[in-house]
Amino acid sequence: MQKENKRLNGVGPLEYVRGFTDFLECKIDLSKRPLIPRPETEFWVEKAIKDILTYSSLIGCCCWQKKHQIKILDMFSGSGCIGIAVLKNIKNSRVDFSDSDKNCLEQIKINLKINRIKSGRYRIIKSDILKVINPSSPQFLRAKYDFVFANPPYIALKNKNKVQKSVLKYEPRKALFGGNDGLFYIKKFLKQAKNYLNSGGIIFMEFSPEQKKEIQKLILKYKYKNYKFYKDQYKKWRWVWISKE
Ligand SMILES: C[S@@+](CC[C@H](N)C(=O)[O-])C[C@H]1O[C@@H](n2cnc3c(N)ncnc32)[C@H](O)[C@@H]1O
DSSP states (O other), X not given: OOSOOOEEXXXXXXXXHHTEEEETTEEEXXXXXXXXXXXXXXXXXHHHHHHHHHHHHHHHTTHHHHHSOEEEEEETOTTSHHHHHXXXXXXXXXXXXXXXXXXXXXXXXXXXXXXXXXXXXXXEEEOSTTXXXXXXXXXXXXXXXXXXXXXXXXXXXXXXXXXXXXXXXXXXXXXXXXXXTSOHHHHHHHHHHGGGEEEEEEEEEEOXXXXXXXXXXXXXXXXXXXXXXXXXXXXXXXEEEEEOO
16 A cells, blocks of 8 residues: 555646556546555455455355355445455455445445446445444344455554655545554454354455564454465565454
8 A cells, every 4th residue: 555656746646637547457436536546455356356266166166156146345445446356356246345435435336337337236335344234233234244355544653754745645544544553443343353254254454564463463362263464566464364264
């Protein structure tokens, strides 16, 4: 997320000026000014999609993918780039998009339309982290997922001076910062997310390289059983695979 995007002097990031960007061959409209999808995110999402496709073909001899609907949550969805790439690449997937920002929810609608995703394959949910999506309470949306993708706001406020000026000036603040140590949303999310996974369910989550150790502690604290950290294309720790079993 901290990687430099192309900038135009005085008028902001090229992607906002052009009005769109590409993400895993999906066209992502940015007219509502969500966070600009980053190449690091594209990198790990592509790998996660491949993992899911391999897994589903392995366990079902090809039938699983055809018959079983794969339920996915794109938490902190922003422009919707992650969930839309998933829907385009995994035939039998269904995605719940969730973000707390009204602008983002409108942006996701636009992007689903541009990418011609059928209406029965998704829901768009306004929620403060996982509050509205509750696996046990009848008055909320009930849901459990096979896979949860999360790219939370994770920049540490104490590192604000290391963030590019144009990012601070043009991109939405609430998409960037995760409290003083950057872990505010990650802690809350990991504490709750386990309850939202189906048996065998998996979380894919992006983070900032220096947070790896703290995230490992949180994974153990919240008693997830398995996890593996991965680097991005720039050889920096960037994403983690977590399962509860
Ligand atoms: C780092 S951006 C990720 C956007 C997109 N998934 C991507 O990868 O480009 C984080 C997103 O979290 C959302 N967000 C911030 N606080 C939130 C909260 N309390 N609950 C849900 N979403 C939140 C922001 O609106 C923003 O869209």
